[in-house]
Amino acid sequence: MTDAAAEQEDRPDGQSGRLLGMSEDELLDLLSRGDLAVRGRLVDASNATMYCEISLDDVAAACVYKPVAGERPLWDFPEGTLAGRELAAYAVSRSGGWDVVPPTVYRDGPFGPGMCQLWVDADDTVDLVALARRTDHQGLRQMAVFDAVVNNADRKIGHLLPMPDGHLYGCDHGVCFGTDYKLRTVLWQWRGKKLTSQATAALRRLQESLDGGPLAAELAGWLTGEEIEATRKRAALLLEHKVHPFPPADWPAVPWPPI
Numbered sequence: 407m408t409d410a411a412a413e414q415e416d417r418p419d420g421q422s423g424r425l426l427g428m429s430e431d432e433l434l435d436l437l438s439r440g441d442l443a444v445r446g447r448l449v450d451a452s453n454a455t456m457y458c459e460i461s462l463d464d465v466a467a468a469c470v471y472k473p474v475a476g477e478r479p480l481w482d483f484p485e486g487t488l489a490g491r492e493l494a495a496y497a498v499s500r501s502g503g504w505d506v507v508p509p510t511v512y513r514d515g516p517f518g519p520g521m522c523q524l525w526v527d528a529d530d531t532v533d534l535v536a537l538a539r540r541t542d543h544q545g546l547r548q549m550a551v552f553d554a555v556v557n558n559a560d561r562k563i564g565h566l567l568p569m570p571d572g573h574l575y576g577c578d579h580g581v582c583f584g585t586d587y588k589l590r591t592v593l594w595q596w597r598g599k600k601l602t603s604q605a606t607a608a609l610r611r612l613q614e615s616l617d618g619g620p621l622a623a624e625l626a627g628w629l630t631g632e633e634i635e636a637t638r639k640r641a642a643l644l645l646e647h648k649v650h651p652f653p654p655a656d657w658p659a660v661p662w663p664p665i
């Protein structure tokens with residue numbers, strides 16, 4: 407067993423400790439209670455997206471803070487907030503065991519309440535365009551299933567965050583959970599292919615958490631009842647057909663720009 411695998415087995419919460427050597431719950435505590443200091447604004451971002459430092463006691467980390475007050479209204483997502491949808495995506499990622507979304511909390515900040523997400527140090531030697539086209543990357547394939555269940559309308563290449571240890575995170579899940587089929591992604595390479603056993607296991611965990619577990623109540627803080635029901639139906643449909651979804655029309659629905 408490798409050291410990393412041994413560490414993963416040892417951790418009580420099942421997290422690998424790849425993020426600052428801290429557990430998911432420790433990171434959530436840091437993000438929730440830490441002092442949030444804005445260090446800069448991500449200039450390419452279409453909403454107010456701040457790069458910040460978060461510090462608590464003697465621990466400091468980088469994070470992204472997106473205040474609700476900085477959100478541009480979107481006609482197709484009139485309910486709730488983009489920040490809340492990012493929280494809902496985090497909750498789904500955790501419940502299914504996908505671990506696609508870095509630790510994320512909802513909290514107050516210098517520009518009012520918003521989402522605060524740990525900044526993960528992606529491996530900048532990875533060619534993201536080549537990564538997005540791979541058909542043999544299990545983390546990428548799992549992300550495609552996660553996107554299908556949350557109905558992600560914005561899986562761009564730049565929203566892929568490959569870690570040095572091979573794990574893949576994603577970011578920018580503000581336009582997920584629409585009730586209409588709006589999957590827009592660069593990851594169509596598995597369309598019509600059979601879901602892997604890991605994918606069906608993750609979808610079942612999600613179903614259990616939605617039906618008997620705490621997830622539905624958690625999502626109710628961020629999404630409408632219809633959106634939660636639509637999420638339930640997407641999970642059920644994926645499990646019924648056991649294939650990766652097809653694009654809505656003749657041509658794959660890809661976000662623009664795709665990067």
Ligand SMILES: Nc1ncnc2c1ncn2[C@@H]1O[C@H](COP(=O)(O)OP(=O)(O)OP(=O)(O)O)[C@@H](O)[C@H]1O
Pocket residue numbers: 448450451452453454455470508523524525526527528564565567577578579
């Ligand atoms: N948690 C994170 N860890 C590491 N990098 C991140 C994280 N969140 C965002 N980024 C980086 O910052 C970029 C902009 O963030 P994000 O896409 O979330 O903002 P946005 O306001 O929605 O931007 P846009 O509208 O341009 O997509 C991402 O493409 C990614 O490179």
Ligand SMILES: [Mg+2]
Pocket residue numbers: 565578
């Ligand atoms: Mg973005």
